[in-house]
Amino acid sequence: MNLAKAREVISTPSGRRALVVAIGAIGVVFTFVFSDPTGMLAPVAATCIIAKCRFALPTLFAISLATASFLYSPFYEGVDPTERFLGFFVGAASLAILLKLANAKTLFDRVYQTVQPNVEDIPGFGWSAYPDGRLRFLNPKALDYVGLTAEEMSELAKLDDHSWWSKFIHPDDLEGCFERWRHSMRTGEPIFEEQRVRRHDGTYRWLRDSAIASRDEHGNIVAWFATTVDINDQRRAEDALRKSERQLQQLTDTVPALIWCATPDGHPSYINARLQEWTGVSLASGDMHASKEFTKAILDAVHPDDRANWLNSLEEARILGRAFALRYRQRRHDGVYRWIDGKAEPLRDCDGNIIQWYGVCLDIHEQVEATEAMKRSEDELRLLIDTVPSLIWLMTPEGVPYYFNKRFVDWSGPSASIALLNGDQQTLNGFVHPDDRKAVEAAIKHTIAVGKPLSHRGRLLRKDGQYRWMQSRIEPLRDEHGNIVRWYGVNLDIDDEVRAQEALRRSDERLSRALRAASLSELSVSIAHELNQPLQALVANAHAFKRWLQAEPPNVERANRTAEWIVRDADAAAQVVSRIRALFGKAVFPRHKVDINILVRDVCDMLADKLFTQKVKVELDLDPELPTTSADRIQLEQVLMNLIRNAVEAMQDGASAPHLVNISTRVSRSNMIEVEVRDHGTGIVDPDKIFEPFFTTKQDGMGMGLAICHSIIEAHQGMLRAESLADGNGAALTFSLPIRPSEANDPGNLPIKANSEAA
Numbered sequence: 001m002n003l004a005k006a007r008e009v010i011s012t013p014s015g016r017r018a019l020v021v022a023i024g025a026i027g028v029v030f031t032f033v034f035s036d037p038t039g040m041l042a043p044v045a046a047t048c049i050i051a052k053c054r055f056a057l058p059t060l061f062a063i064s065l066a067t068a069s070f071l072y073s074p075f076y077e078g079v080d081p082t083e084r085f086l087g088f089f090v091g092a093a094s095l096a097i098l099l100k101l102a103n104a105k106t107l108f109d110r111v112y113q114t115v116q117p118n119v120e121d122i123p124g125f126g127w128s129a130y131p132d133g134r135l136r137f138l139n140p141k142a143l144d145y146v147g148l149t150a151e152e153m154s155e156l157a158k159l160d161d162h163s164w165w166s167k168f169i170h171p172d173d174l175e176g177c178f179e180r181w182r183h184s185m186r187t188g189e190p191i192f193e194e195q196r197v198r199r200h201d202g203t204y205r206w207l208r209d210s211a212i213a214s215r216d217e218h219g220n221i222v223a224w225f226a227t228t229v230d231i232n233d234q235r236r237a238e239d240a241l242r243k244s245e246r247q248l249q250q251l252t253d254t255v256p257a258l259i260w261c262a263t264p265d266g267h268p269s270y271i272n273a274r275l276q277e278w279t280g281v282s283l284a285s286g287d288m289h290a291s292k293e294f295t296k297a298i299l300d301a302v303h304p305d306d307r308a309n310w311l312n313s314l315e316e317a318r319i320l321g322r323a324f325a326l327r328y329r330q331r332r333h334d335g336v337y338r339w340i341d342g343k344a345e346p347l348r349d350c351d352g353n354i355i356q357w358y359g360v361c362l363d364i365h366e367q368v369e370a371t372e373a374m375k376r377s378e379d380e381l382r383l384l385i386d387t388v389p390s391l392i393w394l395m396t397p398e399g400v401p402y403y404f405n406k407r408f409v410d411w412s413g414p415s416a417s418i419a420l421l422n423g424d425q426q427t428l429n430g431f432v433h434p435d436d437r438k439a440v441e442a443a444i445k446h447t448i449a450v451g452k453p454l455s456h457r458g459r460l461l462r463k464d465g466q467y468r469w470m471q472s473r474i475e476p477l478r479d480e481h482g483n484i485v486r487w488y489g490v491n492l493d494i495d496d497e498v499r500a501q502e503a504l505r506r507s508d509e510r511l512s513r514a515l516r517a518a519s520l521s522e523l524s525v526s527i528a529h530e531l532n533q534p535l536q537a538l539v540a541n542a543h544a545f546k547r548w549l550q551a552e553p554p555n556v557e558r559a560n561r562t563a564e565w566i567v568r569d570a571d572a573a574a575q576v577v578s579r580i581r582a583l584f585g586k587a588v589f590p591r592h593k594v595d596i597n598i599l600v601r602d603v604c605d606m607l608a609d610k611l612f613t614q615k616v617k618v619e620l621d622l623d624p625e626l627p628t629t630s631a632d633r634i635q636l637e638q639v640l641m642n643l644i645r646n647a648v649e650a651m652q653d654g655a656s657a658p659h660l661v662n663i664s665t666r667v668s669r670s671n672m673i674e675v676e677v678r679d680h681g682t683g684i685v686d687p688d689k690i691f692e693p694f695f696t697t698k699q700d701g702m703g704m705g706l707a708i709c710h711s712i713i714e715a716h717q718g719m720l721r722a723e724s725l726a727d728g729n730g731a732a733l734t735f736s737l738p739i740r741p742s743e744a745n746d747p748g749n750l751p752i753k754a755n756s757e758a759a
Contacts, residue, residue: 064089125207125228131221133161133185142228147200161185170196170204188213188221194231205232258361262344264354266318267291268298275361280333303329303337321346321354327364338365391470391491397484399448408491413463433459433467444474451476451484460491468495534573541565591630591740596665596673597622599633603640604663614659616648621664629673630740631716639709639720643677643733646705650681650731672718672736683724684731690722713737 025043043063068085125142129135135157143153146168157164162181169177173195184191191211196204211226252259253273261270268291271283281297283290302310306328317324324344329337344359385392386406394403401420409417412431419427432440436458447454454474459467471492476484541562548559604611604618611618647661662678684690691710706720713720713735720735 064092067092124230127226127228129161129211129224129226131213131223133181133224135164136223138164145199146197168198170198172196184211188215191224191226194235197228205230206235207231258340258363260359260361262357262359264356266314266357268294269356278332278363298330301331303331305329317344318357324359327368330361338363339368340364391493393489393491395474395487395489397448397486399444399487411462411493412460416461416463431461433461435459447474448487457494468493469498470494534569538566538569538573541569592633593628594631594633594636595626595628596636596675596737597624597626599636600640600663600665600675603637603644606637607641607644610645611648611661614648614652616651616659616661618644618661618663621662623664623666626665626667626673627739629737631737632712635712635715639712639735640675640677642705642709643735646733647677647679647681647731650679667739668736670736672738674734674736676732676734678725678730678732680730683729684722687722687724691720709735 023045064085067089068081072081125145126139127135127142128137135153138150138153143150146153148156153164156167162178166174166177177193177195180191180193183189190213191209194206194208197207198204208229208231209226210229211224213221214223214225216222255272256274258275258278259272260268260275262268267288268283271279271294276282279298279301281294283294299307299311310326310328313326314324316322323346324342326342328340328342330340331337341362341364342359343361344357346354347356347358349355388405389407391408391411392405393401393408395401400423404412404417404421412420416427416431420431429437440456440458443454443456453476454472456472458470458472460470462468471494472489473492474487474489477486477488479485545559545562545566548555548562600620600622604620644661644663651659651661658680660680662676664676664678666674666676668674691706706722710720716737718735718737720733722731722733724731
């Protein structure tokens with residue numbers, strides 16, 4: 001027990017210094033007791049050790065002087081003192097020099113002796129704990145971080161072996177910290193952990209603890225020493241780096257491209273998710289065997305026709321260290337070959353050495369197919385342009401021709417086409433007919449200047465030397481800003497059409513002369529047809545006039561009345577002739593106010609004798625609110641009489657049908673005056689042809705009555721239509737007239753003009 005206590009005392013610096021002083025004192029005593037100066041070497045050594053050789057020489061002289069005094073004193077009884085002094089001095093000097101050399105200090109040691117470190121100078125947060133985990137000390141930086149004083153931390157450390165640190169740990173990290181702390185306290189293993197620690201302002205920051213156990217010569221833990229470093233910024237940087245790496249990984253896996261990396265010697269080292277999915281082959285990172293297997297799988301997937309070129313291009317890029325670019329076909333995981341646009345670039349270090357290959361493969365199958373389809377479409381379009389029977393050509397925005405299709409070249413001749421493309425003015429002048437040259441040049445210049453389409457007719461020179469009529473059209477093509485990028489032109493050979501039109505024009509002239517001759521005949525027939533009734537009445541009244549005069553005695557009153565009828569019938573015949581001539585000529589008659597209801601009644605009165613003789617009854621349904629209009633009354637009387645007479649004649653063959661004619665007037669929805677004549681005969685066989693001249697269903701008919709009526713109504717800007725009633729119950733003929741101002745000769749109303757074409 002005393003030995004252990006002595007060992008513990010000697011292990012301290014003060015104990016060691018006391019031991020050195022004791023040994024030096026023993027040496028002095030030995031010298032005086034045994035009259036031997038060798039004992040004085042012990043004080044020399046002790047002094048050098050205690051003074052760390054800083055005062056070795058002064059100490060040597062002092063002890064040497066003391067030794068000389070002793071040797072020459074009466075107390076010394078030995079041999080020659082001078083000889084003994086010299087021996088002592090040499091031994092003492094040698095010992096002092098050896099101790100000085102043994103205790104020599106480096107510059108660092110000397111600096112460190114003058115600048116002593118302490119716990120405040122430890123970088124970061126320094127702390128120490130007893131073997132059982134209780135806190136020994138915490139440096140001021142750590143105290144400032146948690147916001148406690150040394151006294152407060154001391155009180156906290158007295159509670160247990162963990163409160164001094166667990167109170168400040170983030171709740172999510174506390175359980176793991178406890179587990180690692182207990183494990184290190186039990187096993188003595190170093191502590192290396194990272195956790196979030198609350199700062200004095202309440203914020204948590206990431207700290208890293210590094211603690212090791214200090215052991216004695218028997219391996220027992222005597223203390224724990226540790227430093228804690230603030231790594232919050234480092235963790236944030238690492239988190240940002242991991243986030244960036246994750247985003248980069250997501251980018252490479254999401255971007256619609258097949259991305260890969262390879263080592264400098266060409267072995268694949270990374271492929272993104274899309275490439276794995278596309279090929280159906282995975283690649284383990286860092287596995288050389290897997291890399292070779294992947295390379296083999298990719299090589300087998302390249303189309304046999306493209307494989308050799310793919311290998312050569314890839315090897316050439318690797319050996320020469322230049323970029324790789326190639327289009328080839330590669331088999332997808334579903335067995336379908338698709339076009340790939342592969343590219344690779346080398347990454348070099350500062351010395352120019354390749355350290356990595358980065359490559360990307362783009363699936364361009366649809367693009368290649370679209371390009372091929374476009375090329376086929378262009379070929380088909382070119383074939384169409386060359387085959388279509390038109391001369392197609394293109395001009396620059398300035399009006400310079402730069403393309404002719406095959407038809408144009410064949411039509412004009414290769415030499416002429418080349419000369420036109422080269423801008424040969426002489427050829428251009430000869431290409432256009434001299435009579436059309438100025439007009440063509442002016443039209444093209446104007447079109448290019450104003451940027452508007454052109455349609456022009458002129459004569460161009462064919463390769464056989466014949467000028468032919470051409471219909472030329474020019475259209476501009478504009479970009480999205482409205483600027484003209486080119487002109488499209490097309491020429492159609494219309495020479496045969498022009499000649500045919502000229503021949504047709506001459507035929508039309510001959511036909512017009514023939515039609516005028518035919519119109520004279522038609523006029524004669526029309527006059528005969530319309531004069532038949534008034535002339536018959538005129539003859540009948542003349543016979544009656546003769547009978548009244550020959551009576552005994554002569555009936556002068558009846559004769560005078562009959563003479564008036566003869567004058568009326570003669571005047572009516574003259575009016576009929578005038579109106580019919582107006583239909584086939586260009587005479588214009590003024591309009592007069594006409595009340596259609598009164599007109600209907602007057603016509604019925606004029607036909608009363610015929611209606612009575614034929615036993616036909618007339619029913620009138622006249623609109624009392626019917627407005628008046630401006631028209632030629634005589635012509636309308638002629639139309640209405642013709643329609644009523646046709647209605648009466650249509651009912652002569654139907655014995656069982658009622659002999660009834662319905663005449664009605666009304667205003668239509670289109671604001672027109674309508675007059676309808678309806679019979680109960682057999683109906684109309686062909687309503688579409690009934691108004692054509694010389695078309696009749698009567699045995700003795702001439703086919704001109706309804707044609708003349710149709711012409712009269714059209715001359716009044718009206719319309720005449722016919723329809724056959726259902727179940728063969730007769731027919732209805734209706735004519736409509738526009739409602740015109742009722743004042744006669746109103747200058748705001750157009751006069752009625754004869755229409756010979758309608759007749």
